[in-house]
Amino acid sequence: MSDIPYSSELFETADAEIRSLREENRQLRTGRTAATARQADSDDYERSQVRFRTVFENSALGQKIIAPDLTIHQANPAVVAMLGYARPAELLGQRILDIAHPDHWADWHELQRQLWTHRRPNFTLETRLVRANGTTFWCQVTSVLFPDDGAELGYTILEDISARKAAEQAVLRLERTQQQQLAHAVLAAQEAERARIAEDLHNGLGQLLCAVQLQLDQVAAQAGAGPLTEQLRPPLALLQTAIRQTRTLSHQLIPLVLQDFGLAAALHDIGQTLSLLRLRCVVGKLPVLPQDLSLALYRMAQELAHNIVQHADAGEATLRLSEFDGWLELVADDDGRGFEPEQPRPPSLGLNALRDRVRLLNGELTLTSAPGEGTHVLVRIPGSALAAEEA
Incomplete structure (x- = not known):
């Protein structure tokens, strides 16, 4: 009878040791699995880095990585060549505004602000960049943010679009x-x-x-x-x-006076022939105009003057022709009865002809009037209209 308890105690001890060994074995297996997983993750990361580096270094498109302070962190050979530098190191540390044309700084500032404050996931901008030698070229820039060790970096692709432009x-x-x-x-x-x-x-x-x-x-x-x-x-x-x-x-x-004496004399002649209206003509300093453009301006002045005589019931009027910022401006003012621009009016052949002529010359026509306050007409024609195309 004494052997039975002894065997039971031995069995229990052995069973406890087996359970302990099984737990230890499980832990060992778990540890090896975690280590294997970590190693696999590390291998995947390394392979991903190799793939990215291969694409980054060999891409025909310019690529760069920028830090939150907008300095260039990395640059691939394509962007180095695009910007006219010899080595990537010459670009590293430069701010992106250092390579942007000053005319486009405001666009860069605003788009980068929206990107880094997560108000937009990415942006694409057609802009001019400045090469190392100071020359400029057109480039399409696409930027996006990506995570990096708990922080963020900017990834930018640059494509030279000079040929398309x-x-x-x-x-x-x-x-x-x-x-x-x-x-x-x-x-x-x-x-x-x-x-x-x-x-x-x-x-x-x-x-x-x-x-x-x-x-x-x-x-x-x-x-x-x-x-x-x-x-x-x-x-x-x-x-x-x-x-x-x-x-x-x-x-x-x-208009023989236009051919013989020029546009200013021809405009003054318009005022002299309209005996029913006191029309004052003021001609500012004008560049040398093509004959066809002078004739077109003369015809428009005729239309404006005749329209005042026929419809404005005015006592006095002024025609002014001047040049401002590359545009020729022909202005007609009268002290006539005026009209309500929003109200339907009978069609005017003279005004329609004027609009057609202005449209033909890529110009602008603005008409301002009010009942009892006369009428103001502004015609703006680009100075390049009818100019011979430069070789």
């Missing part, structure tokens, strides 16, 4: 050239039509009216001082008025 500028120059050619063609066609009408008025209607006047003068001379002569006086007066108006219209259609 040059192509865009070439397209714009072509469009401007085509627009100028169209404007030349339209204006030339309009002037040719005016010349034809002026010739018809002078050689056709004008000559016919003069012939009628000559015949009536002969009839009056033969009639002597009788009743017939008195009856002929009113129609002869009307006929003389018609002849004068025909000559004036022909003169306006072909």
Whole structure:
């Protein structure tokens, strides 16, 4: 009987040792698993770093990493070459604003502020950068933040878009050239039509009216001082008025004063021919203008003056032509009855023609008026309108 308790105690001791060994074995296995996992994570990280470094160093696009103070932390060979440096070390430590064109600093400041304060996840900006030798080029910059050991760094990709910008500028120059050619063609066609009408008025209607006047003068001379002569006086007066108006219209259609004496003299001539209106013309210092542009400005001044006479019921008016900041500004002011700009008005051929001419020259037209306060019209035409394209 004494052997049984002894065997039970031995069994219990052995069982406890087995449990202890199993726990120790489990802990050993767990430790090895954790160590293996840590090693695997470390290996994955190393492989990831190798892949990133390979892409970073060999990318054809410029890439750089910046610190929160906006200094360059790393730069790949592509961005070093793009900016005209010999080694990455020459870029490290520079602030990104050191390589940005001053005209774009405000854009950089605002976008970087929004990025680093997490108001936007990334940004893309087309901007100009400054090379080591001081020359500039167009670049598309894309930036994003990424975590790094509990902190954040900025990752930026740079693409030289100078060729695309040059192509865009070439397209714009072509469009401007085509627009100028169209404007030349339209204006030339309009002037040719005016010349034809002026010739018809002078050689056709004008000559016919003069012939009628000559015949009536002969009839009056033969009639002597009788009743017939008195009856002929009113129609002869009307006929003389018609002849004068025909000559004036022909003169306006072909502005010889513009060809002979220039734009300033032609504008003053407009004021002198409008006997129903006290029109003052003020011409500031102007650059040398192409003939077609001078003619276009003269026609617009004509339209403005005639519009004042026909619609403004004004006693006085002023036409001013000047140059400001590369724009030619033609201003018409009158003291007429004015109108409410928001109210529908009957279509005006003169005003519509003016708008069409301004639009053709890529200009701007602003009209300001109020009932009883006269009207102010501002026409702005770019000084480059109708200019010959530079080679």
